[in-house]
Amino acid sequence: MSSHSGYRGKSLSFLQKNNLQVGDIVSVATDVDYSGMIMPRYEYSDDEHVVLKLKSGYNIGLEVDKIKKIKIESTVELKKETIQQPQTNPKLSKLLLVSTGGTIASKVDYRTGGVTPALTAAELNATVPELAKIANIDSEVLFSEYSENLLPEHWKKIAEKINSCLNSEYKGIIVAHGTDTMQYTAAALSFALVNIPIPVALVGSQRSSDRPSSDAALNLISAAKFLVECDTTGIYVVMHNTTSDDEVACHWGTRVRKNHTSKRNAFQTIGGSPAFIIKNDKIIKNQQFNYVRKREYVPKINFDTRVALVKYYPGLDSNIINYIIEAGYKAIIFEGTGLGHIGKTMYDNVAKAKKKGLFMGMTSQCIDGMVRMTVYESGRDLLNFGIIPLADMIPETALVKAMWALGNSKNVQEMETLMKENIASEFSD
Template structure:
């Protein structure tokens, strides 16, 4: 029987009603009382490094979770993290970079309704997660939610209230869970080589800037002192406008000359960027040798930049790290 560590971090799944609204209240051990069926296939122990609404979760918490998993890695067959849904995709992506090449599963789950309500998705999601973490074929970081298993770098919360809140973006789901059975669509555990690797550094000096019609390049001038990298969410397949009192081009030159990163992404959820298509993208990409994110999610992009910049600021090494495929995060990329 597999031995699983349940790591409770708060979130809606563990929340109760207060005068100010929902807030985490239910302890880790109490969560298990609502899913007694797990005893048929695994043993579970609990840990609770923090208890937060996931709006308050950030890089230091990802590092704390990584350190906890590393300390307890040899003691368990798998890990299930209960987490709020709002930043769950960021946490799953971050852990994909901080815990690499793991033959043991690290599952992130949560719920849209607290686990103690009569009607809730929490009990199903938690039991499914424990079941998936107990599978011999499971490995690496994944989100389990609404019966779907999604690679940690491919998840996005697309619905704010519905039980099917998360989708797998530009990549198939890893598996589905129905009626207590796990059906795998992608099985690649045999491709793992070497041992698990843990990382302990992140650079949080990153800004995600959403382009909007009429935005002036002056915004980059004002952000310059505060960030090491700006990721610009452009329109469509990628490009930058040429209007404004201060166009984007000279500001990008200033960032690049100072050794800072400017990266191009797209606001469009599906199918990714391709800056070579239009003049507004191709010219600026060629002039500044800009990197783009292709089919990656924004959550994976942000956390991968944090991770890669935590390892190096040398431009070519950073480029190699960023374009290395990790946990299915990028298919289309520069060679």
């Protein structure tokens, strides 16, 4: 860990001026006197504060401009940690862990309480020693991004990396990923690598590894076990199934959604049950429906981002459709109300979009259930405008599929054919 990890600007200058570093025990005089350990900061933290861990265990941020006096009580010598390379076990299968960011594999510096990445095979083995009993794991950092910063171009790079490993010895591939947009990446890989001949598990952590309630280790261990022991293929999201540490769910990549901001079991399969459950060290097939469709593997890894996801709400300005047309978009996925409706104030511009040749698909804001546009007159009107009902496809999955279909089609008509086809079990039946 850097001696000034995460500090920059004014706070970094303050530490350097006073010959201070992360891990030092200091006494600080402000309006109130404090004593504690200087803690590392996150990369994007402000530069106005120094963080102390108090004896109570709580952290406090002290504004550097208000520090009247600071005294070093004891200092530390930063040493590079030596970690032994794990021994390869020839009896175990081989897995690849590809990191894209997030905190799924991290370790705690118990001297400072700071969290640092643990991404080499040696560090993973030291951080989660159970992995060495399951598989021989190679690891590679593809990129390090918060998942909200991942773009379709990142999906393509992940897919290309996975595809390049299919002729190797890897039994399966783990993709370490931030949870915020994991469902988008899972859907993207499901379409780009449809009928992939090995299993791929996207794994994340709702709680960082410095917290006692962290789900990182169990999710990672379960993903490795699933890839090694389960005779299946395809793209899965492997995360806690309950708030306790008793079950982990393996969700099919096009049917999964993050439904809670912070719970460990935030991810749920929509319109059905998780494909597999890992409980009491056993992998249980959890549903009658077979998500895997045995067909020829022909990867199609292009994405075209000229697709808009429009959530309808009362009062939505219909001019948004005009903007989408003028901006050069080629498709609109509507997230309509109920069975698949949008208000009649949108009709004129929807007709204009159809005339301009845009593909338009309808999903529902409801979490469960089918789009059925023939039930009410408003739905039938929209069908006449050329909007295609997308059954129970999750809106986010529909958006990703539309980007994929557009990127791998010669024209909108070909795209429409792909959107109607159940490519990767994105429709539940």
